[in-house]
Amino acid sequence: MNFIALILYLSSMQNSGVVMRIKGLLFLLVIISQIPFAFRTGAAEPIPVVTTLPVLKDLVEAVGGSHVQVSALISGFESEHTYTPKPSDLFSIQNAAILFKIGLGLETWVNPLIENAGRSDLLIIISSEDVPLIQGKDLHADDIEHHAEGNPHIWLDPSNVRIMVQHIKNSLIRIDPTHESDYVENAAQYRHQLETLETDLLEKVKGLTDKRIITHHPAWPYFAARFGFVIKGNILTQVGSEPSAKKMASLIQLIKKENIQVIVSEPQLNQKIPMILAEETGVHIVSLSPISGAISGTDRYLDLIRYNVETLVAALEKPN
Numbered sequence: 001m002n003f004i005a006l007i008l009y010l011s012s013m014q015n016s017g018v019v020m021r022i023k024g025l026l027f028l029l030v031i032i033s034q035i036p037f038a039f040r041t042g043a044a045e046p047i048p049v050v051t052t053l054p055v056l057k058d059l060v061e062a063v064g065g066s067h068v069q070v071s072a073l074i075s076g077f078e079s080e081h082t083y084t085p086k087p088s089d090l091f092s093i094q095n096a097a098i099l100f101k102i103g104l105g106l107e108t109w110v111n112p113l114i115e116n117a118g119r120s121d122l123l124i125i126i127s128s129e130d131v132p133l134i135q136g137k138d139l140h141a142d143d144i145e146h147h148a149e150g151n152p153h154i155w156l157d158p159s160n161v162r163i164m165v166q167h168i169k170n171s172l173i174r175i176d177p178t179h180e181s182d183y184v185e186n187a188a189q190y191r192h193q194l195e196t197l198e199t200d201l202l203e204k205v206k207g208l209t210d211k212r213i214i215t216h217h218p219a220w221p222y223f224a225a226r227f228g229f230v231i232k233g234n235i236l237t238q239v240g241s242e243p244s245a246k247k248m249a250s251l252i253q254l255i256k257k258e259n260i261q262v263i264v265s266e267p268q269l270n271q272k273i274p275m276i277l278a279e280e281t282g283v284h285i286v287s288l289s290p291i292s293g294a295i296s297g298t299d300r301y302l303d304l305i306r307y308n309v310e311t312l313v314a315a316l317e318k319p320n
């Protein structure tokens with residue numbers, strides 16, 4: 001939003017009462033926007049935080065508690081790859097003290113927003129830093145999602161989230177050192193919850209004899225590596241593209257030949273292709289979500305991971 005350009009435009013107009021009042025208001029906004037962020041928020045005001053994904057919002061809220069006011073740019077129903085920003089997203093970034101993203105080339109759509117926000121003082125945290133990455137080459141040869149630095153879906157492994165929570169804690173302390181002890185305590189508590197969840201879910205996976213799945217897009221290598229699932233193929237190599245007839249034929253052949261029982265479909269993507277595969281082969285479709293909020297009861301990260309593991313275990317135990 002360029003107030004100064006608007007003021008210049010209004011200055012060229014005749015000074016009616018209404019125009020004068022708008023100009024007064026705009027001058028006030030310009031003055032407010034020049035005051036450094038730290039002076040605008042009193043000690044009692046929660047820190048305005050913006051995150052790209054709803055999963056990050058949940059994690060920042062877990063660590064920040066009542067000291068943060070968090071908004072996520074995408075909802076659970078949009079793809080993390082192909083989101084089209086809304087005008088209000090720019091406003092959210094302009095008013096934030098910290099922006100959390102995953103990085104690794106995932107949220108390419110947020111970069112123009114950050115540029116246009118014109119906020120040189122915005123603290124941008126890449127939460128994937130220090131996370132051990134699974135490279136594209138570890139996936140099936142023709143199923144590489146085109147991320148040069150490694151697959152970006154790191155949050156689907158709770159062990160990686162322990163590292164992400166450290167970044168969140170450190171950045172909140174940097175912005176708001178007064179509440180350091182709260183952030184340290186909340187982060188420690190959340191890490192404990194992550195560990196308990198992981199132990200509990202690993203126990204549920206243990207009894208499975210068949211852990212093979214076909215996934216909708218390459219979102220699941222970290223999830224599979226942590227819980228012992230085996231990804232035999234992906235329907236989409238990139239979100240936004242459709243599989244070719246040749247790819248469909250090879251998937252059908254793979255499912256039949258290896259007797260694969262379960263396809264993981266995702267609510268953010270087109271359901272048509274998994275349905276065709278199910279009709280052709282009798283494979284069972286199970287809907288899991290890589291991001292929180294799309295499936296009822298999965299707004300919190302811990303619930304999302306529990307849902308994904310338990311639903312998949314149930315499907316692999318009892319295929320059609």
Ligand SMILES: [Zn+2]
Nearest residue numbers: 080081218219
């Ligand atoms: Zn993805």
